[in-house]
Amino acid sequence: MSSTDAPVSTGGDERIAFRGPLQRLLISPEIGALIGALMVWTLFWAVGEQFSTASATALWLDAAAPLGIMAVAVALLMIGGEFDLSSGVMVGSMGIFVGIFAQRFMGDGVSMYLAVPAAFLLAGLIGFLNGTLVVRTGLPSFIVTLATFFVLQGANLVFSKRVVNKVIVENINAERISDFKPFETIFAGRFKQDPPSFADELFLGLVISAAALLVFALLEQSLVRRQAPSAKHLPVMAGGAALAIAGFVLLHSTDGTGANWLCALLGLGGAALAVAGFAGWRYETAALDGAWLVPAARVPLFVGVGLLVAGWVVTRQLDMSQRRVILSIPSHGVKVLIGVLAASAGFAVVLYRGLRSMRSQASGRRPSKSALPRLVLMACLAALVAGSGVITLLQLTTEQGFRAGVFVGTGAGGVFALLVAKGRARSRSRRGQLLLGCVVAAAVVYFGLLVRYDSGSVRFRSGLLGALAIAAGSVLANALVEAYGKKRTSFDRAADTRGRWFGIVGLGLVFAALALRILFSGSNVRTSILWWIIITGVAAFVLARTRWGNWIFAVGGNKDAARAVGVPVDQVKIGLFMMVSLVGCFVGMLTVLRFNSVPAGSGVGKEFEYIIAAVVGGCLLTGGYGSVIGASFGAMIATMPTNGINYARWNGDNRMIFLGVVLFLAVLINQKIRKKAQEAR
C-alpha cells in the first residue's frame, strides 16, 4: 500500500513551516536554563568522581531546595514586573521570630501552634505593606523593598540582642519546645532510610517503561502510519514485551556473570520483537521491507562495534599486568591524537559519501538546502562514534570499559543511523526503519545492563547519563529531522500529538524513577525537596492554567493595558508581594526547624541569588515574561557548583568565580536560544 506516500493536503497555514517539537521546545523560556543546568551537571559529572551518585545528587538538591522555592516565588513576582529585595532577609526574620516567640514568650509547655501561624500572619502583613506602598506611592519596588530590607535586618539584630542577648537564636528544638515534633515533620522531616527491598525493582520497572514509551514516541513521530492499524501484530508485540520484561527481571535477579549475557540477550530479543510488533501494528509494512541500515550509516557503526569486539577479545587473552603494560604503551597524548584522527576520518568519510550521494541524487535538480546541515550533523555524529570507539578501545582493560564502549557506540550509532535513515526515508524509500527501532532497543538493553550495576555509586552515574543521553539524544534527533519535514498530513498530526504524549509520559516516568532513587538514596534528605517540587508545580499550574496567571503576565507586560481590560492590577501586585513574603516565611520555617538556630544576619544577600536564579531561568528583568520551572533550574545552576567543586577537589575559593562565569554563560545561552527561536516564527 502506498496510499500514504503522497501527503494529503495539510489543512494548516501554508505560510508557516511545520514547527517540530524541537522548535516548540526552544521557544519556551525555561529551555535555556535546562540546557545550562545540564551543561553544568555534565561538567561536574566529568570532573568529579562521586558527583553524580544518587546520594550526592540528593545532597545538592537538598541544598538547592530553599533557593529553588524562593526563586519560584520571586520569579512569579518578577513576571508581575516587580522585585522584592526584602525576600532574603524575610527568611531570616521569620526564623528569628519563631525562635524568639517559641522560646521566650511561651516558655515550656506552650506550643508552636501559635508561633508558626503568627509568623505567617506577620509575613503576610509585611508583604501587604510592601505591595501597598509600591502600588500607592508608585515608587520603584527596588526602593520600597530596600527600605523593608533594612528595617527587617535592623529588627533582627535588635530583637535577638534584646531577647536572647546574642546575635544568634539557638536551641530551637524539641527539648525546649513541646510541640516541636509535628512541625519538624512537616517542614524538615527526614527521608534518611535504607532503600526498601522493592526500590530497585520499582526503579528498573519505571525506567524500562519510560524507555519503551520513548521508543514508541519516536516511532509515532517518525514512521509512516497505517490508515488502519493491523491488529494481528499485537500478539507479537505483547509477547515481545513479556520476553523483554522477563529478561530484565532475570537479569536483575541473577548474580552470575555468565547468566547476565543470556538474560540480556533474552531482553534484547524481546525488546526488538516488541518494537517490531508495534511497528507492524501501526505502520505500513511497505515502509519496513528490506529493512537494513542505509549504506552511509553502516560503515562507521560496524567499524566501531567491530573494533570494540576485537579489542575486547584481545584484552581477554591478557592478564592484568600485561594489560597495564599495553595500556601504558601509547602515552596519553598519542591516544588523544589517535582518537582525533579516527574522529576526523569518520567525519571526512561521511561527509564525502554524503556529498557524493547528494550530488548523484540531485542530478537535474537543485539539492535541497536542508540536506547540508543534516549531513554535517551526521558527520559529527560519525566522528563521535569513531573517536569515542577508538579511545575506548585503547583503554579496554576491564569489562566495564568494554560495556561503556559498546554503550557509547550503540547509543551514538543508533541516533546517527536514525538520522540517516529518516533523511532517506523522507526522500525516497522507507527502508531501515525497523532496524532503527532495534538499534534503539539494543541501546535500551545496554542501558538496562548498566542500571543492573546501580548499587555502586559510579555505576549510577553512567546509568543516569545513559538514560539522559538515550532519551534526549533520540528525542532531539527525531525532533530535529521532524522540524525539516514541512508537509504533514492530518493523520500525521494526530500521531505526532500521540507521540508527544508518549514522550511526555516517558520523561515523566524517568523523572519519577530518578526522584525515587534520590529520595531513597540513604542520604540525609529532608522534606524540603518535596516542598520544592510541589511549590514549583503549583506555581507553574497557576501561571499557565488560571486567570491569575494570565493577569500576572499582563500586569508585568503592560500594566495600563491590563487595567484597561479590567484586570485588578493593584490587587494582583499586592497579592504577589504577599505571596513572596509568605513563601519567604515558609522557607524560614524549613531552615529554622532544620538547623535549630538562626543567626541574626541570616538570609542577607540571598535576595540576589533568588533574582539571579529567576533570571537564569528565563525571566525578563523588565517583567511580563518568564517561567517558574526555569527558575527552579536556575536554582540548580546556582547550587551545583558549591557541591561540585568539592567533589572535583578544586579549591573551594573558586566557587564564586565559577558561579559568576556560569551565570553569565547561562544567561547568554538563554538569550541566544530565545532569539533564535523567535526568529524561527
Next chain:
Amino acid sequence: MAALLELVNISKFFGNVTALDGISTKVEAGRVTCVLGDNGAGKSTFIKILSGLHEPSEGEYLVDGTPVIFGSPRDARAAGIATVYQDLAMAPLMSVWRNFFLGSEPGNGGWFDTSFAKHTAKEELKKMGIDIRDIDQPVGTLSGGERQSVAIARAVYFGARVLILDEPTSALGVRQSGVVLKYIVKAAERGLGVIFITHNPHHAYPVGDRFLLLNRGKSLGDFAKEEIELDELTRLMAGGAELEALQHELGAR
C-alpha cells in the same frame, strides 16, 4: 429607530479651558462615523467622554435613545461601547490568545480554559477575515495592522455594539492601513456602530458614512457622506482658510 448612540450639544470644560464646545453627532448600527480633527482639536476628550472616562459638563449622551451617565469605562463597556486605544491594551510578550481573553478569561473559578481560549480566538479572528499565522505567537511579533485587527476582533467578541477606534491607522504604513480599513468595514457589516477617529481624511472618506469635523474644541460640521466630497473634507480638515494662507505664503517664496 433610535440611533445606537447619540451626542447632543456635548461640552467639556476643564477649569477655565473649554475642551469641547457643543458637539453633536450620532452613530447608527452598521454605519461608520468618522471623527476628524487635527492635533488639539479635542479628539481625545471626545473619546474619553464616549468611553466613560469623563462625564460631559453639558449636553446629553444618549444610548438607544435614553440618556446615560457613565461613571467609569466599565459602565460604558457594559452598555456595549468598546474602545480600542492606540496602544491597544495588549501585552506584547503574551500570546495572541492570552491577550484576546485578558481580563475576561473563560473557565470556572480561577481555572483558565486554555484550549477553549485558543480555539475561540482563532475562530473569532477568522470571522473577521483575519488569518493569524500562529495563535501562540506573542502579540509583539504581529504587524501593526494585525495587532489592530486582533484588538477589534476582541472588542467584537466581547459584545461590543459600538466600537470606538482611536487613530488606528496613524502609526501604520499604506498597506497596513488598508488592512485595518477593511476590518472597519467588516465590523460595520456585522452590524456594529463604528466611531473611527483619525486625522487622515483619505482614510476616513472611503469607509465613513458620517463625518464629524472638530477644530479647537468646536464642531466644523456633522455631514452625511452624500453631503460632502473628499476635497471639501480635506480642506475643512486642514483648517480651510488657514491652509490657503499657508499656500500663499509658501507660493510667495
